[in-house]
């Protein structure tokens with residue numbers, strides 16, 4: 001059997017992806033450690049939507065229940081941050097506390113950061129009446145006077161999508177020039193009834209801690225109760241890079257090349273959830289983690305059988 005004084009698996013990140021991987025691994029009787037810095041991406045939101053049977057639950061409660069579930073199967077959970085990793089036969093992960101933990105397989109489920117456009121007042125309202133994703137928030141803000149803050153020509157797509165939830169949509173071009181919109185963009189925006197508003201957005205107007213308007217640099221205020229703004233996704237891929245995993249470039253950042261199970265191009269190194277792709281909602285992240293956990297259990301079993309047979 002392979003000699004190992006550490007864990008069979010270390011999971012970095014205890015969001016939906018990491019906890020789901022850990023649940024399968026714990027139930028498969030694998031010595032598993034989950035290290036988590038405790039900053040899940042959807043923390044600004046009071047409600048998590050679209051997860052069948054948990055629709056509307058608070059993100060914090062969802063993760064607390066998940067931690068309880070994995071702990072039942074002997075998985076260790078540690079509030080810490082992995083600050084460095086190396087491959088020394090096994091993986092060696094250095095924690096911010098100074099401890100080094102070793103594992104035969106490493107799951108990177110570290111998520112991503114949403115870097116918001118630097119409009120004054122916007123970050124404070126993120127996840128409330130400044131939102132980014134109609135699938136997460138669209139129902140809750142349906143039929144309201146809605147704005148979309150353009151951060152690139154791709155924001156046209158966001159504005160068109162949003163019309164499924166409100167027929168009163170204004171696209172604030174902000175730093176996007178009118179000339180950057182194609183004829184097809186303009187035709188679709190007109191067909192969807194979206195009003196295009198040129199000019200830089202200078203700030204938000206609020207009353208009683210609610211969004212009431214969007215203020216342009218020329219002083220004009222457009223009454224709006226919800227504003228969609230697309231953040232720049234910054235994937236937490238530093239550990240993957242240090243271990244030499246191949247990355248693929250996307251319009252939403254660099255993510256690891258993985259197979260259908262979540263295995264990266266580095267043997268024993270796995271990625272799941274938003275660390276593996278921009279579009280993973282909570283239920284998809286959980287599914288990715290689950291697949292990776294089950295695949296790792298199989299790999300460990302076969303490696304040990306092959307070792308003992310040789």
Ligand SMILES: Cc1cc2nc3c(=O)[nH]c(=O)nc-3n(C[C@H](O)[C@H](O)[C@H](O)COP(=O)(O)OP(=O)(O)OC[C@H]3O[C@@H](n4cnc5c(N)ncnc54)[C@H](O)[C@@H]3O)c2cc1C
Pocket residue numbers: 012013014015016017018035036037038039040041042043044045047048049050051080081082083109110111112114126127135136137236272273274275280281282283285
């Ligand atoms: C405002 C907002 C609202 C959203 N609402 C919804 C919704 O309603 N429904 C939905 O399906 N999706 C929603 N999402 C998307 C959702 O947040 C993601 O799908 C989900 O968080 C992805 O899970 P994950 O496990 O990949 O990452 P995360 O949940 O982000 O978890 C990653 C964890 O890894 C930890 N970590 C990172 N680096 C390290 C490190 N080096 N060492 C240790 N730990 C580390 C982080 O601290 C974090 O705890 C929303 C997103 C935002 C921004």
